[in-house]
Amino acid sequence: xQSSCAPxxxxxxxxxxxxxxxxxxxxxxxxxxxxxxxxAPIGWxxxxxGFIYFRGEYHLFYQYNPYSAVWDTMHWGHAKSKDLVHWEExxxxxxxxxxxxTDGVFSGSAIEKDGKLYVMYTGNNPNGQVQCIAVSEDGIxxxxxxxxxxxxxxxxxxxxxxxxxxxPKVFKRGDLYYVxxxxxxxxxxxxxxxxxxADLINWEFKSILLEGTKEQGIMWECPDLxxxxxxxxxxxxAIQMARSGNDYHNIDSVIEFIGEVDWNEGKMxxxxxxxxxHGHDFYATQSLLDDKDRRIVIAWMNMWGRTFPxxxxxxxxxxxxxxxxxxHLKNGYLTQTPIAEIANALQHVTEFKDVTLIDQSxxxxxxxxxxxxLDLVVNLEEAKLFKIELRANENERTILSYDNExxxxxxxxxxxxxxxxxxxxxxxNARKIEVPQENNELSLQIFLDQSSLEIFVNGGLETxxxxxxxxxxxxxxxxxYSEGKTVIKSLKFSKI
Ligand code: FRU
Numbered sequence: 001x002q003s004s005c006a007p008x009x010x011x012x013x014x015x016x017x018x019x020x021x022x023x024x025x026x027x028x029x030x031x032x033x034x035x036x037x038x039x040a041p042i043g044w045x046x047x048x049x050g051f052i053y054f055r056g057e058y059h060l061f062y063q064y065n066p067y068s069a070v071w072d073t074m075h076w077g078h079a080k081s082k083d084l085v086h087w088e089e090x091x092x093x094x095x096x097x098x099x100x101x102t103d104g105v106f107s108g109s110a111i112e113k114d115g116k117l118y119v120m121y122t123g124n125n126p127n128g129q130v131q132c133i134a135v136s137e138d139g140i141x142x143x144x145x146x147x148x149x150x151x152x153x154x155x156x157x158x159x160x161x162x163x164x165x166x167x168p169k170v171f172k173r174g175d176l177y178y179v180x181x182x183x184x185x186x187x188x189x190x191x192x193x194x195x196x197x198a199d200l201i202n203w204e205f206k207s208i209l210l211e212g213t214k215e216q217g218i219m220w221e222c223p224d225l226x227x228x229x230x231x232x233x234x235x236x237x238a239i240q241m242a243r244s245g246n247d248y249h250n251i252d253s254v255i256e257f258i259g260e261v262d263w264n265e266g267k268m269x270x271x272x273x274x275x276x277x278h279g280h281d282f283y284a285t286q287s288l289l290d291d292k293d294r295r296i297v298i299a300w301m302n303m304w305g306r307t308f309p310x311x312x313x314x315x316x317x318x319x320x321x322x323x324x325x326x327x328h329l330k331n332g333y334l335t336q337t338p339i340a341e342i343a344n345a346l347q348h349v350t351e352f353k354d355v356t357l358i359d360q361s362x363x364x365x366x367x368x369x370x371x372x373x374l375d376l377v378v379n380l381e382e383a384k385l386f387k388i389e390l391r392a393n394e395n396e397r398t399i400l401s402y403d404n405e406x407x408x409x410x411x412x413x414x415x416x417x418x419x420x421x422x423x424x425x426x427x428x429n430a431r432k433i434e435v436p437q438e439n440n441e442l443s444l445q446i447f448l449d450q451s452s453l454e455i456f457v458n459g460g461l462e463t464x465x466x467x468x469x470x471x472x473x474x475x476x477x478x479x480x481y482s483e484g485k486t487v488i489k490s491l492k493f494s495k496i
Contacts, residue, residue, distance in 0.1 A: 012096050012097060014092050014095045017066045017075055017092040017095055020066055021043075021092070024316075025042040027042075028317050029313075029315040029316055029317075031313075032450055032451040033317070033451075034320050034449045035449055035450060035496065036085055036342075036449060037449055038060055038062075038081075038298070039317070040066070040317065042316055043064065043067060043317060044069050044070055044317070045062045045064050045320070045321075046062070046283075046284065046302065047062065047107045048061070048062055049062055049063060049076055049107050049119075050108065050110035050121075051109070051298055052109075052111070052112070053290040053291060054110070054139055055139060056082075057080045058081045058324075059080045059139060060078070060298070061077065061093055062077045062078075062300075062321070063076070063077075063106070063107060064076060069310060069311040069317055070308075073103065073104050074096065074104035075095050076093040076119075076121070077093070078090040078091065078092065078140070083344070084296070085339075085342055085344075090140055091141075093136075093140070093141075093142050094119070094134060096124075098123065098132075098148070100132060100148055100149050101121075101125060102126075103124040104123075105122075105124075106122035106123070106124045107121065107122060107166065107221075107222055107284065108167065108168050108170075109121075109169045109170050110170075111170045111171065111172065111177070111200070113200060116136060117135070117136040117142075118133060118134070119133070119142065120132070120170045120179060120200070122167060122181075123149055124166075129165045129166045130148075130149030130152040130153075131150055131151035131152075131165075131179070131181065132145075132149050133145045133148060147201050150203055151165075151181070151203050155195070155203065155205050156205075157193070157205065159208075160183040160186075161183065161186060163184070164182075164184035164219055165182075165184075165193075166183075167221055168180070169181075171225070175198070176197065176198060177197045177198070177200050178206075179194075179196075179203070180192050180223045181193050181195070182221055182222070182223050182236065185211070188219075189213065189216070189217070190211075190217050190219050190236070190238060191209075191212060192208070192209040192220065192234065192236065192268075193207075193208060194206045194207050194208075206266040209225070209234075209266060210257065212238070215241070216241055216242075217252075217253075218239050218240050219238075219239045220236050220238055221236065221237040221284060222237045222284045222285065222286065223235070224287050225261070226289070228295055228327060231258050231271075231329060232261040232268065233257070233258055233327075234256070235256050235257075235285050235287070235297070235334075236255060236257075237253070237283055237284050237285070238253050239251075239304075240252065241253040241255065246278070246431075246434060248275055250280060250283075250303050250422075250424065251303065251304060251305045251423040251424050252303065252305075253275055254275065254276040254277060254284075254299065255273060256273070256276050256333070256334050257270045257273055258270070258329070258332060258333065258334070259271040259272070271332065272332050276334065276463075277299070277336075277463045277464065278431050278432070278462060279431055279454075279455070279466040280303060280411075280431055280465070280467065281302050281303050281465055281466055282299050282322065282463075283299060283302065284300045285297050285298065286299075295326065296324045296339060297325050297327055297336065298321050298323075299465070301319075301320050301321060301322045301465060301467060302319050304423070305424075306422045307420055308420075309417075309420065310451075312418075322465055323342065324339045325337060325339065326340070328460075330461065335461055336460045336463050337456065337460040338445070338454075338456060342373075342447075345496050346372075346494035346496060347495050348494065349494045350492070350493045351490070351492050352488065352491040353491075354487060354489060355488040355491060356488075357481065357488065359482060359483060359485075360482075360483075363480065364479070364488070365477060365478075365479050365480075367477075367478040368478065369448065369493055370450060371450060371495065372448055372493055372494055372495045373447050373448070373493070373494045374446040374491075374493050375445050376444050376492070377442070377443045378443075378486055378488050378489065379441055379486070379489055380404050380437060380440050380442060380486060381440040381487075382485040383483070383484040384403075385401060385402065385403055385404060386402045386404070386480075386481070387401040388446075388478065388480055388481075389478065389479040390453065390478055391416070391417075391448070391476065391478075392475065392477045392479050393472050393477065395415070396471065397416070398411070398412065398413050398415075398416040398468050400455065402442060406434070408434050409434075409435045409455075409462075410431070411430065411431050411455065413429055413466055414430070417470035417472075417475070418469035418471060420467075420469075431464060431466070433464065435458060435461070435462055438458070442457070444457060449496075451467055451469050452466070453465070453466050453467075453468060
């Protein structure tokens with residue numbers, strides 16, 4: 001791993017960070033840089049923060065160490081976009097320059113009040129984790145308020161540990177502001193806490209919204225609570241969620257809870273629980289509501305505990321965000337569809353119709369591309385197995401296969417390129433999800449970027465998000481195979 005050269009203590013200022021970025025960002029290696037995903041210009045990023053639609057533009061902040069490609073004392077990086085596809089880099093928004101956040105400006109969220117942009121974040125310091133507010137008139141320069149911290153250990157219920165109290169997601173309901181945060185209980189489980197305020201500065205503990213079980217991880221992170229199509233939705237990230245069948249195979253997982261919040265009691269009654277994405281790299285989600293009333297979610301497209309190829313290979317950067325996705329409910333669970341704006345970026349469409357693949361002899365290899373969108377509908381009535389090899393050549397390939405007996409879709413990155421190790425035990429390189437068919441058909445929308453794959457299955461009923469780092473020069477070929485007979489009813493490849 002690259003060692004960090006971050007300056008320590010109070011010289012971690014915004015000015016210093018911005019100067020470092022300007023002076024060094026041109027040295028970042030381009031090999032694996034993504035073409036249409038939000039990223040930092042240089043250095044390490046993790047969680048999306050402060051994701052908000054503000055004065056006609058989408059703002060995205062993120063957990064940021066500009067000084068090296070590994071995690072270290074956190075700042076908030078900042079970018080904005082008009083269409084959620086093209087991102088404009090902005091100066092670093094927050095630095096760990098106060099006693100209460102000296103060990104890092106950790107994750108948080110944003111809200112508009114009286115025309116100003118407020119952010120609420122976790123100050124990490126040697127005594128524990130506290131919640132803080134910063135305000136901006138122009139949406140770019142922030143001032144931390146003198147009342148900070150606005151929530152500290154004295155605001156915790158008695159079962160909570162003050163060392164793990166973080167990730168405020170703030171929202172308004174009626175005349176009141178609310179915030180959900182997470183904390184670790186004395187039993188080493190996660191819980192979501194609910195606070196309320198009239199002015200964003202003075203907060204009052206309301207309730208424990210939801211308590212996790214032992215199976216649901218040793219700690220929760222990044223809670224997000226919102227209403228969607230008459231249900232209440234809580235999404236959060238769980239550290240060491242226990243595996244169950246095909247679910248929760250990464251060391252940490254994103255869980256959706258669907259149900260109803262009783263706002264008098266401040267309790268959530270959960271009706272259904274599901275893993276939000278079934279790939280290798282999806283964590284720490286955050287959502288916003290925009291002017292078109294769309295609920296849009298974005299996630300960090302990586303996973304804790306992994307070896308990060310771009311850091312190991314001295315590329316000067318690590319980490320990116322997923323494509324923003326629009327959320328809806330179907331049959332009691334969330335669906336995710338890529339934001340509609342991505343359609344404007346699709347070019348040079350290659351199209352095929354009714355391609356029949358019969359056993360191995362039916363290999364189809366007419367499509368090539370490293371960065372683009374593959375959209376296909378296949379009929380599997382007489383198929384045993386259908387397989388796509390992405391970024392393939394003699395030595396490397398990422399395999400997406402559908403087993404028509406078990407009805408499981410598998411993404412396998414064992415031979416994708418640079419090997420990625422992780423904290424998972426046993427270490428699995430394939431991720432699976434059962435996908436029912438409709439009329440013997442399966443539809444797949446696969447977004448390929450220079451080092452990522454995002455697969456939307458059957459209109460977003462399931463998604464699989466995975467990073468890959470092919471090492472060979474020519475790895476743009478896409479191959480289709482079948483055991484039995486598969487009919488590709490329609491196939492489009494668009495460059496992005
Ligand atoms: C989640 C997380 C948050 C924390 C941040 C620190 O990925 O661990 O809980 O605020 O990252 O960078």
